[in-house]
Amino acid sequence: MSDVAYLAAAYAAMIGLIGWFTWQLLDRLKDVQARIEAVEGSLSNPTDSDE
Amino acid sequence: MRGVWLMLVGLAICGLAMVLGFVAAPDAKGFEGDSYRIIFWHVPAAWTSFIAFGMLFVGSLAWFWKRSEWGWTLAGVAAELSLLFGLCVVTSGPIWATAEWGVPWDWTDTRLNTYGVLSALALFLVLSRRSQPDTPEFRDVFSGIGLFGFLLVPITYMATRWWQERHPCVTVGCEGGGGESGVDSVILQIWLLSFLGMLILLIGQTMVSWEVQKCEQRLAELQRRMD
Numbered sequence: 001m002s003d004v005a006y007l008a009a010a011y012a013a014m015i016g017l018i019g020w021f022t023w024q025l026l027d028r029l030k031d032v033q034a035r036i037e038a039v040e041g042s043l044s045n046p047t048d049s050d051e
Numbered sequence: 052m053r054g055v056w057l058m059l060v061g062l063a064i065c066g067l068a069m070v071l072g073f074v075a076a077p078d079a080k081g082f083e084g085d086s087y088r089i090i091f092w093h094v095p096a097a098w099t100s101f102i103a104f105g106m107l108f109v110g111s112l113a114w115f116w117k118r119s120e121w122g123w124t125l126a127g128v129a130a131e132l133s134l135l136f137g138l139c140v141v142t143s144g145p146i147w148a149t150a151e152w153g154v155p156w157d158w159t160d161t162r163l164n165t166y167g168v169l170s171a172l173a174l175f176l177v178l179s180r181r182s183q184p185d186t187p188e189f190r191d192v193f194s195g196i197g198l199f200g201f202l203l204v205p206i207t208y209m210a211t212r213w214w215q216e217r218h219p220c221v222t223v224g225c226e227g228g229g230g231e232s233g234v235d236s237v238i239l240q241i242w243l244l245s246f247l248g249m250l251i252l253l254i255g256q257t258m259v260s261w262e263v264q265k266c267e268q269r270l271a272e273l274q275r276r277m278d
Contacts, residue, residue, distance in 0.1 A: 011092065
């Protein structure tokens, strides 16, 4: 493997790690906000769960 | 959301530094070919990881000393960011080492080994925080590891000066001839630009990660109320 191929592999690994971490962070935020809304919705409408 | 914008700005600056590392940086003394150009992300990622480990130390201390919820949240955010930047360093380093030394790791080099332990510690903290119930006992163990693990940061940073082994000592402050920094001024400027980008990225990620941790704590509280 050439020098530049090693360099490209190293940068690709770091870009992949940072990109994956950032994506999963934003995904977690979206997911947890949606779950909070769902739980708050069911707490404000207790009749739905009582029936 | 400001955190997301900061992450984008940080990434753009890091991208600019990477391009400048290819087109503007001169060849480095003592290194064969272009593989050394990995330092424009590898070294700033290592510095940024030390800041993240510092945040972990502060958060752990705040939990131990004051039983601070703020400290506990900071420790959780910092553990994830320490792992991210630690992984960047321990993946790019061995790829460069394979090109330069012919082997990916040198088990006799202090800096490599202490940094490897630091990254493994961050991985352990992140996995344990996600898998263990949130009890005061668990928080104490987590914070204890965060506090004592930080001792490895100065040892890792100084390792190439105290024990000059295989890892290059081309860090800022290493002295070359005449008492000046051994790093070329153009390389140093690109390094610092890249470090600035990673710092902004770290701040943006901290803000978003903080929001995630607070939302998760709020969700847990709401679920307790429902039960």
